[in-house]
Amino acid sequence: MSLTPIKRYCLFLIIGLTAVGCNDNNDTSVPSSPVHVSINTRMEYTSFVPTNLNSSILIDAEGYHYNNNIYPLKYGDYYGFAGVIVHITLEGKYVAYDAGCPHCLSKQHPVVPDGMFAICPTCHEEFEIGNGVGNPTKGVTSECLRRYNAQYNAATGIISVNN
Numbered sequence: 234m235s236l237t238p239i240k241r242y243c244l245f246l247i248i249g250l251t252a253v254g255c256n257d258n259n260d261t262s263v264p265s266s267p268v269h270v271s272i273n274t275r276m277e278y279t280s281f282v283p284t285n286l287n288s289s290i291l292i293d294a295e296g297y298h299y300n301n302n303i304y305p306l307k308y309g310d311y312y313g314f315a316g317v318i319v320h321i322t323l324e325g326k327y328v329a330y331d332a333g334c335p336h337c338l339s340k341q342h343p344v345v346p347d348g349m350f351a352i353c354p355t356c357h358e359e360f361e362i363g364n365g366v367g368n369p370t371k372g373v374t375s376e377c378l379r380r381y382n383a384q385y386n387a388a389t390g391i392i393s394v395n396n
C-alpha cells in the first residue's frame with residue numbers, strides 16, 4: 234500500500250511533533266496568561282548580567298524578587314499564570330518561564346528557583362531551568378514549565394519578557 238501525499242504529510246507532522254516534545258509550548262497544561270515585564274540591568278538589577286550564571290528573578294503579585302529584596306511592579310506589568318521566572322542559563326542567555334507547576338497548576342504555590350532548577354513545593358518535581366528548556370527531571374510530570382520570550386537589548390540594558 235502506498236501512502237497518499239496527504240497521509241505522508243500527516244505522518245511527517247506526527248513524527249515532527251513528537252520529536253519537538255518539550256520545545257512546544259502547547260505541551261504544557263499551564264494556562265496561557267498575559268505576560269509583560271521588564272528588568273533594567275542598569276538600575277535596580279545591576280548584578281543580573283549574563284555572567285551571573287544560574288541566577289533568577291521571580292516576578293509575582295508582590296513584585297520583583299531579587300537578592301532578598303522586593304521591587305514593586307510597574308504600571309502595565311503582567312506576570313503570567315503563577316508568576317514569571319527570568320533566569321540566566323549556563324550559556325549566559327536570558328530565558329523566562331511561568332512559575333506554575335504543570336502538574337499542580339497552583340497559583341498559590343509556584344515553583345521556587347534554586348540555582349539551575351526550579352522546585353515545586355507541592356509535588357517536589359524539579360524543573361531544569363539552567364538549560365533554557367524547563368524540563369522535569371524527577372518524572373512526577375512529563376510536562377515542561379511554560380516558557381516565555383525574553384529579549385535583551387544591549388543598547389539599553391533592558392530585558393523584556395512577553396508571550
Ligand SMILES: [Zn+2]
Pocket residue numbers: 334335336337338353354355356357358
Ligand atoms: Zn507540582
